[in-house]
Amino acid sequence: MGKKTRMTGAKALIESLYAEKVDVIFGYPGGVLLPIYDELFDADINHILVRHEQAAAHAADGYARATGKVGVCLATSGPGATNLVTGIATAYMDSVPMVAITGQVPSSMIGNDAFQEANITGITLPITKHNYLVTDVNDLPRIIKEAFHIASTGRPGPVLIDIPKDITTDELDFEYPESVELRGYKPTKTGHKKQIKRAADIISNAKQPVIYVGGGIIAAEATKELLELAQTISAPVTTTLMGKGAFPDDNPLCIGMPGMHGTKYANYAIQESDVLIAVGVRFDDRVTGKVESFAPNAQIIHVDIDPAEISKNVRVDIPIVGNAKSVLSMLVEYIKEKLNGKTNTAAWVKKVENWKKQYPLYYHKDDKLKPQYIMEQINELYPDSIIVTEVGQNQMWAAQYFKYKEPRTFISSGGLGTMGYGFPASMGVKMGHPDKVVFDISGDGSFQMNSQELATVVQNDIPVIVVIFNNGFLGMVRQWQELFFEQRYSFTCIDDSVDFVKLAEAYGAMGLRVTKSEEVGPALKKAVESGRPTVIDFVVEREENVSPMVPAGAAINEMLDLEVQS
Amino acid sequence: MKHTLAVLVENKPGVLARVSGLFSRRGFNIESLAVGVTDNPDISRMTIVVSGDDRVLDQVTKQLNKLIDVIKVSDLDPTDAIERELALFKVKVDKGNRSEVIQIVEVFRAQIVDVGVKTMIVGVTGTGDKIDAIEKLLRNFGIVEVVRTGKISINRGVKTVKLEK
Structure with missing residues (x-):
């Protein structure tokens, strides 16, 4: 038996995270989190301040996928908590071990539509492996122990712990439990x-x-x-x-x-x-x-x-x-x-x-800049890097044209297909593997869903490299419109002249633009060797398609070959 | 095909929402759901009647088992289980037909639980079929209000749905 120490719930949370060997958490403060953030100020845990809570969830998810450890994110009540939802659902669909901690309004105010109140345990019921609303500070250590256990065992998944503000200031005699007792949770290990x-x-x-x-x-x-x-x-x-x-x-x-x-x-x-x-x-x-x-x-x-x-x-x-x-x-x-x-x-x-x-994987090689070629170049120059992706054509090319040899080197939102996942996830990957080269393979659509995290990677010096396949389209949807909707490109053209180089520079990151095939290698080298967070704007062939393709609802041997239209 | 599931769950707030939410989001149909505490105050028992083929039932059982707060799920064999349901019927009556209602109540071994000037409340326990049958007869007099508990069910003999030690 360990010795019990009198402390607040906020302090007990930090002590529990130590006990779970958490070395990094991704979060964003808020009113009800003040007691927890006050403890975090001196804590021996690396806290990465994101610019949007969705990024905190994706970063924790990326960290978990890349390391196999449980990723941890932290958000305040109400909008902070609801901003985590997409990230939690992403982790749930891909069975990623994650613990999401949310602040909640004080217990006495729950149910009163208090300022920044949202029923986050209710909201996340279908997208968590399990979730908790802490109602007694004495339960906190047990709940945290259970949450990490549930998240990381059996089929892994996200667990959410909602902590009302009064619980963080209430005191308890802290002792971290050594084991969990869950009669309704006994995952099978060995097969029959x-x-x-x-x-x-x-x-x-x-x-x-x-x-x-x-x-x-x-x-x-x-x-x-x-x-x-x-x-x-x-x-x-x-x-x-x-x-x-x-x-x-x-x-x-x-x-x-x-x-x-x-x-x-x-x-x-x-x-x-x-x-x-x-x-x-x-x-x-x-x-x-x-x-x-x-x-x-x-x-x-x-x-x-x-x-x-x-x-x-x-x-x-x-x-x-x-x-x-x-x-x-x-x-x-x-x-x-x-x-x-x-x-x-x-x-x-x-x-x-x-x-x-x-029937090899094939793309038409001409003088135009092709995304597939860029992936091949990354594979040639940096074969040991970790590839993180957004969702859409970029994701498929990243899967097709890079040779993956080790587990946890391809990080992508598969089940939920979350655009905007890759960039924040790559921050988590890089935190878990500072020695590895980490690329976020992106489209100009996906990147704009979480580009505010440029501030995070610059402030915390997380040198990930964003590779934008900039085709001015929401490419995968455009591809479907081309093939199945008579080329009626309804609201998939995002040719909005964003200058991604200037955007990167505005945040203090490095920005590079590449328009020709022969510039690809040098640009990649420059980005990697700089050791700085970098965005490379690859202006690629606009209507390149992902090939081959099984049309929705067809048998998988009925594949289409898609040639580039020229 | 209907199945009756006996589900042991942690007696905690929110567990009913977890179970009912699971049914709705996975598209399973609940015919009825009854819940109450067991002899162990930490454990509640739900009796859930669900319709669907074997494949649906297989998924329902597995998905229920995935909930951390669900301790045990058993599919009760109808030929080897007792089932009961309680219903209360508020029936429109007048001087002329009151005795007729009482006769029906006697035949069904139901109870008159309240008598008013214009209405009577009939309480009946039994299988769903029995309750359906009396409802059909009472409808002739005019049913003002009905409340049914949903089925509860228990195995005959020594067989039990209990937490394994």
Whole structure:
């Protein structure tokens, strides 16, 4: 038993954050947070002052994705709390461990429509893994302990703690609990042995297996086990957007991303597979396309930590609930016993390799500045950097034209698809990995959703590099209008002559503009070598499309090739 | 297809909102929901009647289990469970038909819980079918107001829905 010390709720919050080894929090002060901010003034925690609370949530999320630790953000009651909502929903959809702390009006005023009051626990009910309204200061240490535990275990997710002002000034005898007691929360870890054996039988006899993996591999840190499985059975591996980096893109068995903007060979392989080994994925509609015709000939094995994901979207033959790392290591062990060093997939691997040669990712190379080329240049010059993205065409090109070899090097809002995520998230990534080069791959649309954070990166000296693919359009929506709405570009043209170089400079960051292909490399080098927060305005081909593409509602092997119109 | 779920939850504020919110946002249909505290004052028990096929029920059960405040979810087998519902009917009566209402109440082993000059209140407990049946008969006299509790249900015999130690 530790010794108890008398202190205020605000001090107890800081002590609890120490106990959880929190080294950085992203926040924005406000009236009801004054006692907490007074404690933060002297605390041994790095507080990053953002310029909008949404950025605090995204930064905490980016930090969590890049490090695997729990990200923490802090906002005041009412508008401060509601500004976190998009960031919390983003983290929820992508299973990111995060603790969001909000101030609340004093307990006696809750429900009275007090100044800056919002029912944030009610608002965030559907977008948090769990949330708390603290009603007694003595509960505070237990609640914080539970919040970090819930956020980081099982299927990770955001947890919100709403703390009324009086709780922060009330006193308690502080002692941080050593363990949690939650009778309604016992995540399954190890998979069912019998099911894993059944899966091993099926996999060992498969002639045309495909391994389909996502964010669950990264969350469970199961990349080593995945590599072993792929090599043991010699099967092609497709990684979803969330799974980028779970399997090295330069491994010969890697077939890239499946689904809407996936590679043709990944989609063909899935459609012709006889066994689909799905691990840490949720059969998202952007992956499956028309569900009824997804992997029509395959027996499907689905490994996931969340039982509710099993058979949610696609009927599964062998469900295995458990942590990907533990399940995969058992699975590999059983398969090795069965195969005894042999594999049955040589013809299949050959066939997939041929598709790879026949249908590579392709863009038309001419004298115009192409976003794909910029990604290739980043890949060539800075292959060990961490790529953060916004949402839209920029995100897809970033996924397609950079070789990801390590987990936690591709950071992107997959499920919610939040424009404006990338730039603030990149701040969190850089805080977690100060030694890495961090790029935010952006469009001119997305960047303008949180460009005020230029002030944050300059004030706190967080040298991230914003790469804007500036095409004057909300490019992905324009692409859909071009293809499916007779080129009626309804409100997708944002050719509003923003001077991004001047914008960067106005905030005290470095601004560069690039209009020609030969300037790309030098500009990237200049940005990285400067060690300063930098915005590079790449004025790119305006109507470039992301290719290939599965139209919404089509089967994933019905892909369109989109040539650049010239 | 209707299913009756017995759900043990933490007896805390906000838990009902978590459960009902889950049903609405996932598009599940609640037919009825009844809640009350158990012999353990920290635990409440909900009886939720939900309609949907096996796949819907599977999702409902799994999603409920994901809520931190939900301790246990059981799908009760209707052939092996007792179910009861309480209903109160305020029925329009006059001198001429009052005795007729009383006869119906006797046949259904219901109760007259209040008698007024122009109305009578009939209380009835039983299965949903029984309550539907008496409602149909009482409708002939004119029903002014109805209130039903929703179903509660419990396993027969030694089988229980209890917190595992």
